[in-house]
Amino acid sequence: MTSASPTAAVLLIGDEILSGRTKDKNLGFIADYMTALGIDLREARLVPDVEEEIVAALNALRHRYSYVFTTGGIGPTHDDITADAVARAFGVEIDHDPRAVEILLAYFKEMGREPNEARMRMARIPRGASLIDNPVSRAPGFQMGNVFVMAGVPKIMNAMMEDVAKRLTRGVPMQSRNVEFRGGEGDAAQPLGQIQRLYPSVVIGSYPFQAPDGFATNLVLRSRDAAALEEAYQAVCRMAQALTAEGKARGWA
Structure with a gap:
């Protein structure tokens, strides 16, 4: 469906997801969040902790969509290379950012932790990036152009999204009906x-499931055009009623 609404992609980064050790929860959260903001999430990719692959994916996605959201790879360990990959993709330097250093030093002092070299890696930010607030563990994410770099831990990523949302141009949210x-x-x-075919501005999907009395299908209609959505919904209800042996179909908003 053609739409003037902003578009987005998600780039999930991490060997642990590809190996199955970590079960991703971030994609679903971001998808729900974008839907509520009227932003069309068009693509999701998953890449390993390999700098060349992260850079290639970033450069492909950031030129194609309004926004790119990355999760994972900004921690203190040797395989947390997302920040370096973003710097390389944008062709800028990366170093300890004074703003991030100040945040982390204050946090480590408060927690009684040593600000060792590994922990201070989380203060390395590409030059020209703006910081993303992290109210959970303080180590900031960052925005570089239209790319938003966030933590992989769901609780932290969810909290970061509150700051990210303030920076996004919102579209008209999709409305949906279900039969x-x-x-x-x-x-x-x-x-x-x-x-x-009669309602090209309405996206219609079918999702089968096993009901207690046999096969059943959820027919989901989505559109930004409220009038077309209602007309298509009524047409689907009539179709379901005509096809159902009992002459009944349940529909709700």
Whole structure:
């Protein structure tokens, strides 16, 4: 569907996700957040802790979409190389940022921790970047151009998004309607395709599930055009009613 709304991509970084050791929770959170802001999340990629691959993905995504959100790889260990990759992608220097140093030194003093070399790696920020507030563990994320670099730990990333959201241009949020059809996808496929062609501004998806009494399908309609959405919804309800043996289909907003 063609839309003038801002677009976004998510770049998940980390060998631990690819190995299955860590189960990602960040993509779903960001997707929900973008939907609420009226920003279309168009793509998600997962790359290992390899600088060349992070740089290549960043350069592809940041030129294609309004915003890119990265998660992971900004901690104190040797494999936390996201900040270096971002600096390389943008062609800028990276060093300990005085603002980040001040934040971390104050935090470590408060916590009674030694500000050793490993911990102070988290103060290394690409030149020209603005910091993203981290109210959980203080080590900041950062924004470089249209790229927002956040932690991989879900609790920290979620908190960082509060600061990031203030910087985003919002679009018109998608509205959605749902029809529960007591039949399989194959039963509804042809008439559903006809309805889709009549309402190109409405995105229609079908999602099968196993109901207690047999096969069933959730028919989900999404659009920024409220009038077209309502017309398409009524058409899908009529279709479901005509196809259901009992002559019934449940629909709700």
